[in-house]
Amino acid sequence: MTDLLTAAQMRAIEQAAIESGDVTGLELMERAGQGVVEAIFEEWPELDKRGASPSRSLTYPRPDEEDPLRAVVLCGPGNNGGDGFVVARLLREQGWEVAVFLYGDLEKLPPDARVNYERWLELGEVSKLTLPTPTKREVSKLEKHAARPSSSQGPDLILDALFGTGLIRPIGGLKPALAKLQIGSEADADPWWPRVVSVDIPSGLCADSGRILGDEGVIVGAHLTVTFHSKKRGHLLDVGAQFCGKTVIVDIGLSSPSDLGSISRKSLADLHSERRLRRVLSQLVDESGLPQNLSKASFGHKYSHGHALIMTGGPGKTGAARLAARGALRIGAGLVTLGVPPAAQMEVSVQVTAVMLQRVESADGLSKILEDERLNALCLGPGLGLDRARDLVPVALAAERATVLDADALTAFADDPAALFGMLHENCVLTPHGGEFALLFPDIAEKLKAVPIKGPAYSKVDATREAAGRAGCVVLFKGPDTVIADPNGRCSVNSAVYERAAPWLATAGAGDVLAGFITGLLARRFSPLQAAETAAWLHVECARSFGPGLIAEDLPEQLPRVLREVGS
Numbered sequence: 001m002t003d004l005l006t007a008a009q010m011r012a013i014e015q016a017a018i019e020s021g022d023v024t025g026l027e028l029m030e031r032a033g034q035g036v037v038e039a040i041f042e043e044w045p046e047l048d049k050r051g052a053s054p055s056r057s058l059t060y061p062r063p064d065e066e067d068p069l070r071a072v073v074l075c076g077p078g079n080n081g082g083d084g085f086v087v088a089r090l091l092r093e094q095g096w097e098v099a100v101f102l103y104g105d106l107e108k109l110p111p112d113a114r115v116n117y118e119r120w121l122e123l124g125e126v127s128k129l130t131l132p133t134p135t136k137r138e139v140s141k142l143e144k145h146a147a148r149p150s151s152s153q154g155p156d157l158i159l160d161a162l163f164g165t166g167l168i169r170p171i172g173g174l175k176p177a178l179a180k181l182q183i184g185s186e187a188d189a190d191p192w193w194p195r196v197v198s199v200d201i202p203s204g205l206c207a208d209s210g211r212i213l214g215d216e217g218v219i220v221g222a223h224l225t226v227t228f229h230s231k232k233r234g235h236l237l238d239v240g241a242q243f244c245g246k247t248v249i250v251d252i253g254l255s256s257p258s259d260l261g262s263i264s265r266k267s268l269a270d271l272h273s274e275r276r277l278r279r280v281l282s283q284l285v286d287e288s289g290l291p292q293n294l295s296k297a298s299f300g301h302k303y304s305h306g307h308a309l310i311m312t313g314g315p316g317k318t319g320a321a322r323l324a325a326r327g328a329l330r331i332g333a334g335l336v337t338l339g340v341p342p343a344a345q346m347e348v349s350v351q352v353t354a355v356m357l358q359r360v361e362s363a364d365g366l367s368k369i370l371e372d373e374r375l376n377a378l379c380l381g382p383g384l385g386l387d388r389a390r391d392l393v394p395v396a397l398a399a400e401r402a403t404v405l406d407a408d409a410l411t412a413f414a415d416d417p418a419a420l421f422g423m424l425h426e427n428c429v430l431t432p433h434g435g436e437f438a439l440l441f442p443d444i445a446e447k448l449k450a451v452p453i454k455g456p457a458y459s460k461v462d463a464t465r466e467a468a469g470r471a472g473c474v475v476l477f478k479g480p481d482t483v484i485a486d487p488n489g490r491c492s493v494n495s496a497v498y499e500r501a502a503p504w505l506a507t508a509g510a511g512d513v514l515a516g517f518i519t520g521l522l523a524r525r526f527s528p529l530q531a532a533e534t535a536a537w538l539h540v541e542c543a544r545s546f547g548p549g550l551i552a553e554d555l556p557e558q559l560p561r562v563l564r565e566v567g568s
């Protein structure tokens, strides 16, 4: 299980470890600092001078290769700052020239940070940055130490140990200092010099939500973020990944949250991974006899793999549903039928082969077709048209089949979301993008949009959970940080950032294919949550497997390859 923690959960884990007597806070801080230094050297071996041979040259020009490496370490008023003092000491012990700044009052440093401050004082000095707004003189001093390479004496590394999981207010007062260092989000920063490393999370970013506290938008932008034990939600949600650079996790010897009685499973959010997907699939073998991978069982009859019905819109509007149908078929539904209005029958029939076609003019027609109990998964929304959606959705929901509602089937209820919620049942999956989400859950979307002025901020995980609770079914809230929640509070994140980035998915029709993938898995009798999670994961994998130039049609065609890879 890969848990995405909140700051409070991380504190609870740390506290439990300390109370158990297995480790002290000081030891954890030392491990954290060591982990940061190791991660820096792993990322940039040219900075690792332990046992360096004289021939190893730096990958960028320096005035004199015999010069010591230089670091500027920015420590904040809490334990994140404490980690910074550890890193400063460890680099100094390796011959680096280190300039340390403390943003905050010495008297208020927490005990472990204070110990590391004292240890550092045996090696060097600490310059003050007055909290909340450093003086001009202090900022000039900082600038002198952090002068850019054009002035020949720039630092090799800037360490951001200002704020971590304890950020509770905006860091607007640091704006002038960050601007001088050119490591703030608003600066036109040189991407490679100096290297900016954030301890735990870039300062200014809320660890729970990935949102920037405050309307001034001030935050450190890092090349490398080194976090501890487990990723926090803020590393993946919202704009988080844009500021973290690469994120590395350091093991500091803490136990998993599920071992702690104080953290309920329901309050956690998982991160999708291939390992997790494989586990879901292997559980399905035990529970329903489905094969371990998504290829079909050797002796299955086509009806044993389900029959999906996907409704199309009128003439000229059938492409979206056809994309969904192709996705449902490729992911393994035994049969897929498109329900078309008579006027669009010709258009659809010349475009499909393996997918079947059935005329469905209106609600009555749909009701009649649904007398066939073998139709076990429905998809309404892609290209459906608002009037047709209002007509058909109530009938579809009354049939109590596993049902995906997307696009027009969501927008059609913008005037009266409660009417939709009254009809939904627990076998439904709603797949809104941001716009559709705001139409159905305007108050929740508002909370997610309002500039957060204190931390921890309301997150996309909170919003999706709340929406699923209100709708009484699974909600999949799309984006590079897709969040999937069920009404019982189970929640996971399907992240398409960092090494899993799939920017090509932002293409017309990609969402229709996703709706089809989910429908296909529902036909194959996956639970709504498992269908949504598995489909979202495979959707991103298909995009990554194809790469640049992707159009929506390519997604289903990548599935065989992706399934072979995960199923092998």
Ligand SMILES: NC(=O)C1=CN([C@@H]2O[C@H](COP(=O)(O)OP(=O)(O)OC[C@H]3O[C@@H](n4cnc5c(N)ncnc54)[C@H](O)[C@@H]3O)[C@@H](O)[C@H]2O)[C@@H](O)CC1
Pocket (backbone or CB within 6 Å): 010, 011, 013, 014, 028, 029, 032, 076, 077, 078, 079, 080, 081, 082, 083, 110, 131, 132, 162, 163, 164, 165, 166, 167, 168, 169, 170, 171, 199, 200, 201, 228, 252
């Ligand atoms: N939880 C753990 O298991 C571990 C935590 N460690 C470090 O400890 C950090 C958390 O430490 P803390 O809880 O002390 O939190 P922080 O160090 O993030 O900062 C909290 C302090 O900053 C103040 N503050 C918050 N926002 C402010 C703002 N905008 N302006 C001015 N002051 C502000 C708070 O009042 C508090 O005094 C982690 O991020 C991590 O770096 C590590 O030492 C290793 C273990």
Ligand SMILES: Nc1ncnc2c1ncn2[C@@H]1O[C@H](COP(=O)(O)OP(=O)(O)O)[C@@H](O)[C@H]1O
Pocket (backbone or CB within 6 Å): 407, 433, 478, 479, 480, 482, 496, 501, 502, 503, 504, 505, 506, 507, 508, 509, 510, 511, 512, 513, 514, 539
């Ligand atoms: N930058 C991105 N990175 C990864 N996935 C993305 C990105 N932008 C969009 N997506 C995904 O692409 C799909 C787009 O769906 P949607 O917004 O409904 O578009 P459409 O209606 O055109 O199909 C969603 O699954 C969404 O999560």
Ligand SMILES: [K+]
Pocket (backbone or CB within 6 Å): 080, 160, 161, 162, 163, 164, 198, 199, 200, 201, 202, 203
């Ligand atoms: K930090």
